[in-house]
Amino acid sequence: MPATPAPPPGGQPGRLPAPFLVPGGSSFTDFVGSHDPSLLPAGRPLPVGSLAPGLEPPHATTIVALTYPGGVVMAGDRRATAGSMIAHREIEKVFPADAHSCVGIAGTAGIAVEMVRLFQVELEHFEKIEGSVLSLDGKANRLSTMVRGNLGLALQGLAVVPLFAGYDLAGRRGRIFSYDVTGGRYEERGHHSVGSGSVFARGALKKLHRPTQGVDDAVATAVEALHDAADDDSATGGSDLVRGIYPVVAVVDEAGYRRVPEDALADVVRDLLDARTAGSREARRQPTGEVAP
């Protein structure tokens, strides 16, 4: 790996190669592309063809995001699937992108995690070189470029679809951006979900999301939407009370990114399950009752 500067042709060994010293340019991706493109996901040519059925890579699934008056909440379940198998029970799909934004991933897990790593470095790199933070739209556009760079792989079945959310320090509100595999970027109003369980999660969000709710209610809504998705989608995992595995829930507000701690999530999940258990018991007792299980 040429992370240590390799001797440039005709230059002094050990000296930082020319691309390091080119003035201007605050994009890490552009710099790596000029120095060693093979380190970039898009810089590695792949042979044509598709994967054998037994080699299917893990897929990460449902992510939900919703805004509340002080910011935005994003949550992701913890399951990765390979075909009909559960590949991982504790995978994390919601990451901080920088101090005031977060990104959730659905699609081929390996490629998605690499994309997130590159995106994180890209934002931090800009911040250090320029001495200022990118605007939220600027960050969303950078991610758009990265998704578009993955189009070749997406055509071979290895698609990545991120969901990006952050606190807009200029507009003082939380915002959500969704993407398609061609890099199309769309701002969402209020709430959105991506991944295999997104249809069910979106239905739940439509009913539960109140734009005026506080952060605690927003977190509870996100968790409930994930549970609804897990109820109907086999590739989405609910909370695993036996092992103590809960969804990853991130809150981004004016103070920045923070992850909701697990003990707080455990309370949210317990309240949700208690309410549903009581509702279901009530429904069994009165067969004509209107409470859904």
Add this chain to the structure above:
Amino acid sequence: MTQPFYVSPEQLMRDRADFARKGIARGRSVVVLCFDAGIALVADNPSRALHKVSEIYDRVAFAAVGKYNEFENLRVAGVRYADLRGYSYDRADVTARGLANAYAQTLGSVFTTESKPLEVEIVVAEVGTSAEDDQIYRLTYDGSVADERGAVVIGGAADALAGVLADGWRPDLSLAAALALARRVLASDPAAPASGPVRELGPGTLEVAVLERGLPRRSFRRVGGELLERLLSEQDPTSDVPPSPDVLAPDAAPGHPGLPADAPARPDGS
């Protein structure tokens, strides 16, 4: 046919060194010193936008004197080096020593092969998990590296001021005491450094940043505005920076916004 004059290698190197040294001595100094909870970088720099001290990586900072365009170019190269290394391997694998080596090779190679040496002097500092692990490397225009202990002053009349700094420095200084010492050093008259400060250096003319010890991620913080005024004031009891704001180290999820390994704190502390 004209014959080029013969210039002995000694003469050539001496001329280049004199040239670089003069350029560096014209500027103002920068002081880098350890205090009880990290490393402070203090520059005599009235500009709010053109920085002399900057962040390179999680625990690594950069301070420079000399020609702005030349050290800015090296700073950007350092950020690229560190980010590329952290991206290819892991964040823990970016060290001040590796960066100092890369800088030393670059400075040395420019000094010997190009017509003009770089008129810069650089400090690369890394805050460790304990005071013994702190590293401060001083790099000069010809690529030589010095591993400094505790405190160092570069640029301007650095040789004359080094004595004042060495006399006043102790490993257990609080941040306020360290800043007071740095201010005294920067304000001293190089002709008579022992006679005390001869200039008034206020918060507006000092650029201050710290590398805080013990943060899991980005530890570089600029100190300015009201906080710097309070730290520099002799009446005010503030002697340390307040704990990092929640953005940098949220109670619930310790550390700067983490990377994929950003696990929440467990109640049992594991």
